[in-house]
Amino acid sequence: MMARFVSVSSPQFHFCFREFPPPSSNLYPRRFEVSDRRFTVIPIKCSSTEPENSEDSAPSLSSSSSSSSSSTSEVSVNSSIYNWYTGIGGIGMLDTAYLTYLKLTGSDAFCPVGGGTCGDVLNSDYAVVFGVPLPVIGFVMYGLVTALSAQLGEGNLPYGISKSNGRFALFGITTAMASASAYFLYILSTKLSGSSCLYCLVSAFLSFSLFFLSIKDVKLQEIQQVIGLQICLAIIVVASLTASYSTAQPSPSRSGDIELPYYTTEITTSSSPNAIALAKHLNSIGAKMYGAFWCSHCLEQKEMFGREAAKLLNYVECFPEGYKKGTKIFKACADARIEGFPTWIISGQVLSGEVELAELAEMSGFSLDQANETIQLQ
Template sequence: MTSSRLSERLAGQRRRGDGGQRWVRVVMAVLATIGVIDTGSITLKKWGLLGALSCSSQGFFGCNGCEKVLSSAWGSLLGQPLALYGFLAYSAVLLLAVLPLVLQGEARQGLAQRSWWGLFLVSTGMAVFSAVLLGVMAFGIRDCCPFCILSAALSLGLLVLSLIGGDWDDRGQLVFRGVITALLVGMIGLGWAASVGQPSVETGKGVPPPVRAESTAATIALAEHLTATGARLYTAYWCPHCHEQQELFGRQASEKLTVIECAPDGRNSQKQLCDAKKIEGYPTWEINGKLDSGVKPLAKLAELSGYTGSASAPAPATGSVPMP
């Protein structure tokens, strides 16, 4: 048997076995797992299932954190957090990378090469859509999210690994399918980003959306008591949980609260005071000299401040409440 025929036979055996390099599958599985944890934790936090309902004030590498980005008009799609779709994409990559490693026999042989095509096309779409999101952060939101940047880096890494690991006999088909996928995802992503645009703002830049709910006599009395006892509410204009807290009081009662704006670009910002108080999340209440972060029920605020009157909720607002 000549050396050329031997090489062809070995190559054929490799294609029938895995159709690519096994170590690449392992690395892709690790990166996909990181992506699942990254996007999964963001999704759970947006659903209120992970941690308190508060917005972080901590930034990384010049970013103001993820809350401003994730709470923007581009932070959701079809009523669900955008991170949920990233979670599903990373889960698909993880499944495609791992299954050929654990299956045996004909099932493994049949899935091996097809899985490389799946890995390549899914990671191509993820990388292109991540590029669109980076553009939205830079030019639309004008802020950045470290976890979103991490996801973009993971997507690009998965794309490169899929090119390295797959046994691509037909490079023409590889380029053709990759370009078609990139163009399709790119056009859909750009169209979505342009159609969303900035949400309508009834107030100026750096100002939170207006409180819609009508206050009751009880919520007004509670707000007056909190202010009289020196309680403060530390907020950021872009934080949806801060807006949620004030909606619990209603419009008239909220106007009686002592509200401290902590965002550096917020109107009447008192960032130095927030820094001095070491505020780490929004909203944060300061009651009787103690800090307590997260959205608090009115009954809890009454308990913390020693208020003995009623603290019933305000009347619901008519219409939708715009979120930052």
């Protein structure tokens, strides 16, 4: 049996085992001789109190700090992008909500000078997709973008949807919107040439802006994974719109292409005493209403006053000799820089579009007491 001795060195305790030949009493008279019993040697590992790799630990902390800073910066950038999504989506909702109101109520938008109007577009066959008004579809899509981007910004998606899937969903929605907007611009320039729709152009600009934001949000490597799906989605959108518009007829006439002789319009409503008193007051302070004989909103404004009161208004016709391509607006309207009909100018303040009688009274400083006095005098 061979004996094992343990040697200890400091300051770090290194254990080593040495083997010796069988003990001899002549050579080692005082060395302890091990019997046949076996002793279990328990290995012990000791280390000094000072870290062996103190230089390596510092870079680890620095790396962790750098990683945390990078993560914080990325979260901040993403939050800023989603704020842009939410803001643009909100503007789109306002734009399409106004168009939806016009479409559902049968009203016409603010009449521009020359060319067609937004009403030409809204009342055309291209303003409906499979029986659903186009502005309603736009409002829903902008609402989805606004809601989804707000939840992505907060990192709180419903139904257990991951943030990655939420971003891809947003990318898909904006792709569909941009594809539809591109198709509508094509329709506007070909089938509805001569008509202008500022609200439609604004909506298209917002859709393209959201699409480019989504490209920035989704990394290039991720786009390559879904590019085929996005192309298919765009094709489906265009094909659906084409199928819906297969029976649509282009608008046969545009105000820029036709000759329109001047004609008078008949007012069917009767005037109330207050409306007559307000019309007299507006005339007395020099308030003017600028309009065009073909403008439906001008007629509706006069209907608010009624037959008797409308005759008392200081009304300026901007096309007294009729309208045709190349006809210049009446000089008084040009000097007043009239850009749409009807337009009110009251004490230097400009009001565009139809205005309620109560608002006209407030703007002109007309009170109910004055109305009562005028009625009593009559």
